[in-house]
Amino acid sequence: MQRLLIEGGRPLYGCVPISGMKNSAVAVLYATVLIKEECIIENIPKIMDVYTVIESLKSLGAVVEWISEDTISVNCRTLRDTHVPECWICGIRASYYLLGGLLGRFGYCEIAYPGGCDFGKRPIDQHMRAFSAFGADCEQEKGYIKVEAKEALHGATITFDVISVGATVNALLVASSIVQETVLEQVAIEPHVQDLMKFLCACGVKIKLEGRTLRIRGGEQLHGCRFRISPDMIEAGTFLIAATACGGDVCCTALEPSHLSALCKVLSKMGANIDLASTQIRIRREGTVYATSVTTGAYPAFPTDLQPQIGVLMSIAHGESRLYEKVWSDRFRYLPELQKMGAVVKQEGDCAIFNGTRLYGAPVEATDLRAGAALVIAGLCAQGKTQISNLAYIERGYVALSEKLKNIGANIEKSG
Ligand code: EPU
Numbered sequence: 001m002q003r004l005l006i007e008g009g010r011p012l013y014g015c016v017p018i019s020g021m022k023n024s025a026v027a028v029l030y031a032t033v034l035i036k037e038e039c040i041i042e043n044i045p046k047i048m049d050v051y052t053v054i055e056s057l058k059s060l061g062a063v064v065e066w067i068s069e070d071t072i073s074v075n076c077r078t079l080r081d082t083h084v085p086e087c088w089i090c091g092i093r094a095s096y097y098l099l100g101g102l103l104g105r106f107g108y109c110e111i112a113y114p115g116g117c118d119f120g121k122r123p124i125d126q127h128m129r130a131f132s133a134f135g136a137d138c139e140q141e142k143g144y145i146k147v148e149a150k151e152a153l154h155g156a157t158i159t160f161d162v163i164s165v166g167a168t169v170n171a172l173l174v175a176s177s178i179v180q181e182t183v184l185e186q187v188a189i190e191p192h193v194q195d196l197m198k199f200l201c202a203c204g205v206k207i208k209l210e211g212r213t214l215r216i217r218g219g220e221q222l223h224g225c226r227f228r229i230s231p232d233m234i235e236a237g238t239f240l241i242a243a244t245a246c247g248g249d250v251c252c253t254a255l256e257p258s259h260l261s262a263l264c265k266v267l268s269k270m271g272a273n274i275d276l277a278s279t280q281i282r283i284r285r286e287g288t289v290y291a292t293s294v295t296t297g298a299y300p301a302f303p304t305d306l307q308p309q310i311g312v313l314m315s316i317a318h319g320e321s322r323l324y325e326k327v328w329s330d331r332f333r334y335l336p337e338l339q340k341m342g343a344v345v346k347q348e349g350d351c352a353i354f355n356g357t358r359l360y361g362a363p364v365e366a367t368d369l370r371a372g373a374a375l376v377i378a379g380l381c382a383q384g385k386t387q388i389s390n391l392a393y394i395e396r397g398y399v400a401l402s403e404k405l406k407n408i409g410a411n412i413e414k415s416g
Pocket of ligand 1: 023026093094117121122123124125126127128162163164165166167188192304305326327328329369370397
């Protein structure tokens with residue numbers, strides 16, 4: 001099993017180019033099943049989750065080719081199947097976008113339950129509500145989900161009970177295949193959802209977003225397009241937190257600063273100096289890291305996908321910090337690992353309370369993707385050697401994480 005070996009305690013200096021956004025790339029790649037022409041997608045991150053999406057599209061009969069280092073051509077004209085082998089479904093969460101995509105294209109889809117990170121209950125009731133509102137029958141049994149339109153799908157008005165990225169994406173995909181207007185209320189507006197909207201617009205769908213309300217008019221003949229995936233705000237945020245934790249002077253380039261407003265506010269409260277430019281953020285930290293309080297929520301609030309990473313920063317901050325997790329019921333599974341490194345933290349319901357201290361290196365285990373990234377940050381700012389197992393989790397979502405960290409002065413190696 002591959003591990004990461006980190007010798008901590010070094011400040012970080014230099015530039016980090018940010019890759020394309022994982023959660024946008026997987027949504028846009030799955031959305032191509034609606035399009036019967038070639039789509040060229042640029043700035044695709046080369047990570048395990050993307051490879052899984054590509055294999056699932058190929059298994060449906062799509063022609064997928066890398067045409068440069070980070071650009072893919074996908075042609076779903078030849079799609080002939082609605083069956084995707086379980087192995088391409090169970091490894092990632094986003095595979096359930098095939099429900100919306102294939103329901104829109106063929107009026108039918110049956111897949112195994114999607115996988116992805118385990119942080120407690122991950123219900124899909126809002127997805128099912130949307131499919132039913134469009135006129136589809138939905139069944140969930142024996143580990144399978146089936147959606148079927150026995151008659152033509154129709155436009156609908158849907159007000160979601162909770163703000164959900166996945167339900168918004170699935171409803172958008174179905175609505176894009178329907179000529180009548182659909183109105184979606186209480187939608188997620190994360191940058192990756194907005195990327196998907198832009199991609200669908202480029203293919204001929206009419207989409208208007210006002211606040212949290214979306215108006216969508218799909219097309220009978222959607223056309224191919226060339227589209228560029230936005231930079232990954234969570235990758236960028238992970239490096240900005242690492243630089244604050246280790247100290248030094250780091251510039252993250254090729255990103256969209258407005259996506260990181262909530263994080264930048266927190267990091268400057270915690271003692272970082274931040275300079276924003278049009279496509280980069282420079283972060284410097286020399287003095288004390290201060291304690292603070294953070295609450296996660298739907299965009300534009302503080303992202304849950306940076307919660308474990310900011311938890312590490314809180315574990316070395318001076319004083320008591322409070323971290324409230326409001327999106328996932330069980331996203332504090334990394335805390336026992338952090339405690340092995342000396343963190344002083346207790347959990348009370350949806351709140352983790354940290355009393356800042358020094359971390360020291362230890363053998364630890366990544367419990368999911370972002371928890372793994374958080375342990376990397378912990379290893380970088382700890383005294384001594386840290387060994388992180390379950391590296392595969394981290395590689396699902398970060399392009400060349402150890403190489404990018406090495407380039408800014410980290411002592412980090414893969415082994416095994
Ligand atoms: N929810 C429901 N019912 C539903 C759907 C969601 O109650 O039908 C609840 C969930 O239990 C949760 C909240 O709504 O409390 C938000 O869930 P959401 O549906 O937004 O999450 P998701 O679509 O499954 C995506 C990202 C996650 C990220 C969340 C929240 C992708 C592929 N995944 O998941 O990303 O944590 O949104 O922002 O886009 C990651 O990248 O590490 C990751 C886990």
